[in-house]
Amino acid sequence: MSNRRLFLKQSALSIGATLASGSLLKAEGLTAKKSGIEIKANDTILFQGDSITDASRKRDTALPNDIAGMGRGYAMIAASVLLNKFAEKNLKIYNRGISGNKVPQLDARWQADCLDLKPNILSILVGVNDYWHKRNGKYEGSAESYREQYRKLLDRTLLEFPNVKLIIGEPFGVKNVKHVDDSWFPEFAQYQQAARDIAKEYKATLIPYQSIFDEAEKRNSGAYWTSDGVHTTLGGANLMAESWLATVR
Amino acid sequence: MSNRRLFLKQSALSIGATLASGSLLKAEGLTAKKSGIEIKANDTILFQGDSITDASRKRDTALPNDIAGMGRGYAMIAASVLLNKFAEKNLKIYNRGISGNKVPQLDARWQADCLDLKPNILSILVGVNDYWHKRNGKYEGSAESYREQYRKLLDRTLLEFPNVKLIIGEPFGVKNVKHVDDSWFPEFAQYQQAARDIAKEYKATLIPYQSIFDEAEKRNSGAYWTSDGVHTTLGGANLMAESWLATVR
Numbered sequence: 001m002s003n004r005r006l007f008l009k010q011s012a013l014s015i016g017a018t019l020a021s022g023s024l025l026k027a028e029g030l031t032a033k034k035s036g037i038e039i040k041a042n043d044t045i046l047f048q049g050d051s052i053t054d055a056s057r058k059r060d061t062a063l064p065n066d067i068a069g070m071g072r073g074y075a076m077i078a079a080s081v082l083l084n085k086f087a088e089k090n091l092k093i094y095n096r097g098i099s100g101n102k103v104p105q106l107d108a109r110w111q112a113d114c115l116d117l118k119p120n121i122l123s124i125l126v127g128v129n130d131y132w133h134k135r136n137g138k139y140e141g142s143a144e145s146y147r148e149q150y151r152k153l154l155d156r157t158l159l160e161f162p163n164v165k166l167i168i169g170e171p172f173g174v175k176n177v178k179h180v181d182d183s184w185f186p187e188f189a190q191y192q193q194a195a196r197d198i199a200k201e202y203k204a205t206l207i208p209y210q211s212i213f214d215e216a217e218k219r220n221s222g223a224y225w226t227s228d229g230v231h232t233t234l235g236g237a238n239l240m241a242e243s244w245l246a247t248v249r
Numbered sequence: 250m251s252n253r254r255l256f257l258k259q260s261a262l263s264i265g266a267t268l269a270s271g272s273l274l275k276a277e278g279l280t281a282k283k284s285g286i287e288i289k290a291n292d293t294i295l296f297q298g299d300s301i302t303d304a305s306r307k308r309d310t311a312l313p314n315d316i317a318g319m320g321r322g323y324a325m326i327a328a329s330v331l332l333n334k335f336a337e338k339n340l341k342i343y344n345r346g347i348s349g350n351k352v353p354q355l356d357a358r359w360q361a362d363c364l365d366l367k368p369n370i371l372s373i374l375v376g377v378n379d380y381w382h383k384r385n386g387k388y389e390g391s392a393e394s395y396r397e398q399y400r401k402l403l404d405r406t407l408l409e410f411p412n413v414k415l416i417i418g419e420p421f422g423v424k425n426v427k428h429v430d431d432s433w434f435p436e437f438a439q440y441q442q443a444a445r446d447i448a449k450e451y452k453a454t455l456i457p458y459q460s461i462f463d464e465a466e467k468r469n470s471g472a473y474w475t476s477d478g479v480h481t482t483l484g485g486a487n488l489m490a491e492s493w494l495a496t497v498r
Contacts, residue, residue, distance in 0.1 A: 056317065065482065065483055065484070066483075067321050067481075067482060067486065068305065068321060070321075070483060072316050072317060072319075072321065072325070073316075076321070076483070077326060077329055079483055080326055080483045080484065080486055080487035080490070081487055083482070083483050083484030083487060084484050084487035084488050084491060087465065087468040087469040087473065087484055088468050088469060090469070093483075216336065219336040219337050220336040220339070224336065232316075233314065233316060233332070234314055234315075234316045234325070234328055234329045234332050234342075235314070235329065235332030235336055237329055238329035238330055238332060239333050241329070242333060
């Protein structure tokens with residue numbers, strides 16, 4: 001670092017205005033990024049959602065940062081990075097995703113599984129079951145009811161924690177892998193649109209998982225990233241964790 | 250470092266040409282590093298060891314890249330990064346660590362759990378039980394027998410796969426966390442020395458986990474990184490995975 005500063009000082013004569021303005025540093029990504037949600041000391045971070053978040057977590061461990069309680073998915077990987085990178089911040093990280101959940105199930109357990117934990121940062125990924133269970137005739141809902149229920153859940157949360165920082169994951173389906181095919185669209189896209197709209201309306205950070213998986217298919221097949229179009233493989237879990245981590249600093 | 254100094258010297262004279270040639274990027278370490286083991290297309294990577302590697306993996310899944318079969322430790326986290334970052338390389342990654350193993354137990358299952366998998370990159374972390382079980386009176390061994398058994402295991406491996414790339418993890422103990430205290434030393438240090446010597450002798454990449462955990466204690470307590478002085482927490486697992494990943498490119 002001191003070498004670098006020395007260099008900047010010495011070469012300012014010849015390189016002139018570029019260095020003086022700091023734009024060379026910026027161009028090279030050498031200045032700290034100021035974008036993204038700032039992780040603060042003693043923050044509580046909560047991952048909420050369905051099976052993709054749950055990822056076979058051990059549900060009888062209520063403690064934060066519990067390795068078995070974090071599951072085998074993106075939440076576990078992201079949490080491990082946070083706990084290492086921000087070790088001095090004494091973070092409390094919880095995974096409270098539960099397989100099969102739609103927004104109404106989140107709402108039913110929101111007091112114990114969200115509000116009581118007093119999150120500073122709340123990450124939610126929900127929606128694929130709201131569509132899927134309706135499609136299978138197990139549930140009477142629609143993209144509109146999903147949108148309204150989701151908004152009420154956030155209203156309820158913000159009433160108690162007006163300063164909570166929200167991260168909303170776009171529900172996704174990877175086509176031509178087991179459960180997911182063209183017949184999911186355009187109806188499923190309405191649920192995705194609702195999640196994106198809600199993120200904007202509530203000033204949440206959106207993670208556009210559908211585009212992220214679409215883009216990843218340029219590097220390997222959909223079956224490489226998800227086991228059934230919905231649930232992640234190990235590579236897919238890391239892809240999601242990487243995207244999640246890009247939202248914080 | 251020498252590149253940077255060289256650049257400092259050159260820069261005052263010909264910064265324009267330097268920028269154009271891209272050597273500024275190189276001097277600042279912004280181009281791909283050429284150090285470390287190169288991950289190649291279709292490589293098979295095997296994590297071997299004891300409980301720290303095992304990390305509650307599901308043992309009835311023999312397939313590579315299996316999310317449950319990878320456990321909840323550093324191997325799982327490192328594998329997830331590799332499968333994302335090198336998605337186009339179609340890697341096969343296995344975890345075959347088993348809790349409680351010492352070198353003799355690795356040797357007993359080496360044909361099925363190493364040689365038959367035909368690894369291109371073989372990562373081994375073993376030694377804490379070789380010391381610990383002896384200490385507890387459950388095993389008659391010594392740092393010297395550990396060293397000789399370990400060398401034979403590697404000789405056996407190299408006889409079949411002379412080009413396998415070896416990564417050897419230094420066994421570690423985090424003092425004043427449950428099982429580990431001053432009484433482990435200096436005897437345990439002889440096992441650590443043996444692992445370091447073997448890495449050098451066999452031209453393996455050494456991961457100096459003891460120093461890595463010692464250094465991490467500047468950021469948070471030993472109990473933050475390991476649950477009992479030996480087994481990792483979520484943050485500790487990421488610390489190990491990060492160190493492991495730094496050995497490859």
